[in-house]
Amino acid sequence: MKAPAFNYARASSVQEAIDLLSRHGDRAKVLSGGQSLMPALNLRLLAPEWLIDIGPIADLRRISVENGLLTIGASTRHADLQRSPDIAAHAPLLKDAIAHVAHPAIRNRGTIGGSLAHADPASELPACMVALDATVIVQGPDGERRIPAADFFVGIYETQLLPDELLVAIEVPKRTDGARHFFREYARRSGDYAMAGLAAEAEIDGDMFASLRLSFFAVDERPILAKASRHLIGRPVTEVMLAEACGALGDELAPQDDHQATIGMRHYLARQLLIACVVSLLGRSDLGARVVA
Numbered sequence: 001m002k003a004p005a006f007n008y009a010r011a012s013s014v015q016e017a018i019d020l021l022s023r024h025g026d027r028a029k030v031l032s033g034g035q036s037l038m039p040a041l042n043l044r045l046l047a048p049e050w051l052i053d054i055g056p057i058a059d060l061r062r063i064s065v066e067n068g069l070l071t072i073g074a075s076t077r078h079a080d081l082q083r084s085p086d087i088a089a090h091a092p093l094l095k096d097a098i099a100h101v102a103h104p105a106i107r108n109r110g111t112i113g114g115s116l117a118h119a120d121p122a123s124e125l126p127a128c129m130v131a132l133d134a135t136v137i138v139q140g141p142d143g144e145r146r147i148p149a150a151d152f153f154v155g156i157y158e159t160q161l162l163p164d165e166l167l168v169a170i171e172v173p174k175r176t177d178g179a180r181h182f183f184r185e186y187a188r189r190s191g192d193y194a195m196a197g198l199a200a201e202a203e204i205d206g207d208m209f210a211s212l213r214l215s216f217f218a219v220d221e222r223p224i225l226a227k228a229s230r231h232l233i234g235r236p237v238t239e240v241m242l243a244e245a246c247g248a249l250g251d252e253l254a255p256q257d258d259h260q261a262t263i264g265m266r267h268y269l270a271r272q273l274l275i276a277c278v279v280s281l282l283g284r285s286d287l288g289a290r291v292v293a
């Protein structure tokens with residue numbers, strides 16, 4: 001199928017994009033890499049009157065490191081993140097996760113801002129931003145808003161972005177010395193959206209977790225920062241603690257049934273991910289074997 005007819009405007013600055021969005025409101029859609037928007041138009045799932053192309057805004061495609069923060073412009077492409085030495089050094093969780101986002105052709109065009117604004121619950125990057133305690137920066141006619149990633153995602157394809165706002169950047173705290181991360185997903189084929197996934201970032205003190213952010217995806221309407229981590233922090237982890245965390249996790253997730261996996265299977269996969277994460281981060285292969293998930 002072909003996309004329905006639309007008007008097209010190229011914005012050459014953030015201000016121009018915001019002016020266009022203010023003028024056209026929810027009759028307009030921002031066009032970034034087009035890797036989610038164009039299929040949606042071609043399938044006639046959306047029919048905006050206007051597409052506002054932010055591709056020409058060079059300032060939005062950048063990665064910088066300053067004052068303990070990585071700042072990633074919204075139009076930074078997945079492939080840019082994959083190749084960036086700054087991402088590898090200061091947010092290696094992102095580097096690991098990107099390899100699971102679609103295929104090279106899509107990673108060459110798709111952008112981080114598009115991925116976060118699109119807010120597919122099975123998407124890798126929103127979950128990573130929650131695990132990394134990132135801040136999403138948006139700009140609209142009334143100025144800038146800074147939104148913690150954990151609050152930004154509201155539901156399936158739903159965020160706190162208003163129709164006249166542009167996502168401009170994401171700030172990610174540089175990882176501390178000794179921090180560790182874990183990323184894994186279950187997908188039917190390489191490059192497919194996940195059936196269940198986990199992005200985690202931890203600080204480890206000896207044989208204990210000093211902090212642990214567990215961000216599950218594809219098992220709810222949005223990435224879930226699991227409170228089950230409370231069962232695992234501040235004491236050497238035992239099998240009993242891990243089993244309690246697995247039990248608590250079940251109450252926090254509300255997965256959906258679809259053609260890829262049942263609700264029960266998604267719960268099971270989430271528990272397996274939690275066990276694998278703890279075993280991997282603590283280097284405790286003894287732990288997982290006897291926990292029945």
Ligand SMILES: Cc1cc2nc3c(=O)[nH]c(=O)nc-3n(C[C@H](O)[C@H](O)[C@H](O)COP(=O)(O)OP(=O)(O)OC[C@H]3O[C@@H](n4cnc5c(N)ncnc54)[C@H](O)[C@@H]3O)c2cc1C
Pocket residue numbers: 029030031032033034035036037038039054074075100101102103106109110111112113114115117118120122123124125161165166167168191192193194
């Ligand atoms: C075959 C296929 C497989 C895929 N597999 C995966 C996968 O495994 N994991 C995954 O995460 N993604 C996957 N994707 C999606 C891909 O990663 C997209 O690149 C990404 O979701 C959107 O980025 P984009 O720049 O292309 O955004 P676009 O398609 O241009 O836009 C997506 C949405 O975000 C809005 N938007 C874009 N940028 C902004 C902004 N700066 N401010 C406000 N709103 C904005 C648009 O209006 C639109 O609603 C897949 C896509 C395809 C076609």
